[in-house]
Amino acid sequence: MSHNSKNSVFILHCENADPDQHWYGWLEQQLKSDELRVERVFLADASHPEAEIWQTCLEAQLKGLNARSIVVAHGLSCVALSRFLAQKLKQMTIKAGIFIAGFNDPIAQHPEFNAFIQQAQFESGILRANIQRRLVFFSSNDPVIPVPLMFKFSNLLNAQLIEVAQAGHFRAEDGFKEFPQLLQALQTLLKAEFS
Numbered sequence: 001m002s003h004n005s006k007n008s009v010f011i012l013h014c015e016n017a018d019p020d021q022h023w024y025g026w027l028e029q030q031l032k033s034d035e036l037r038v039e040r041v042f043l044a045d046a047s048h049p050e051a052e053i054w055q056t057c058l059e060a061q062l063k064g065l066n067a068r069s070i071v072v073a074h075g076l077s078c079v080a081l082s083r084f085l086a087q088k089l090k091q092m093t094i095k096a097g098i099f100i101a102g103f104n105d106p107i108a109q110h111p112e113f114n115a116f117i118q119q120a121q122f123e124s125g126i127l128r129a130n131i132q133r134r135l136v137f138f139s140s141n142d143p144v145i146p147v148p149l150m151f152k153f154s155n156l157l158n159a160q161l162i163e164v165a166q167a168g169h170f171r172a173e174d175g176f177k178e179f180p181q182l183l184q185a186l187q188t189l190l191k192a193e194f195s
Helices: 024-031 051-061 074-090 111-119 124-130 147-157 180-191
Strands: 007-012 036-040 069-074 096-101 132-138 158-164
Touching: 007 074, 007 180, 024 036, 024 132, 024 180, 036 051, 051 069, 051 074, 051 111, 069 074, 069 180, 074 096, 074 111, 096 147, 096 180, 124 132, 124 147, 132 147, 132 180, 147 158
Parallel strands: 007 036, 007 069, 069 096, 096 132, 132 158
Antiparallel strands: none
């Protein structure tokens, strides 16, 4: 096991949120150790997200990505992260991508996200090839993202689908101030060595 670079976990918040809400701070506290760098990424103006601005935020804050990095995205940040990684991963691989309520199609109930989603189209083959493990968490009662769109996104990335029953959109108001299922998945991935 090489120690030249630490494992790192980057946590990206969802639309209408910031890095201090929901389970993001809790997850960082659970993971923090000498062997692991954990960073919560700030995405500007999340109540009025703009695709280009979010790309700039990712460019500035995901500088340390390497083969031992795991990225965790939630909701609309899954769309932004997928586009970002499709550009970045042409020259490198990362250890894992975990997408919470991941999707990348327009949502009829949320037309305000359509322009963002259209600007964030990406080459899924790059992600399948260069993210060693891909997981999509979904909830059958998500009030924001329709379940078929999460299934479609998972299929696009050839990702493992993980259902969390009655989790809503995985927000504090859905009872998600902590996220033990995600912590468990991360701990397993951090211990694993992939060839």
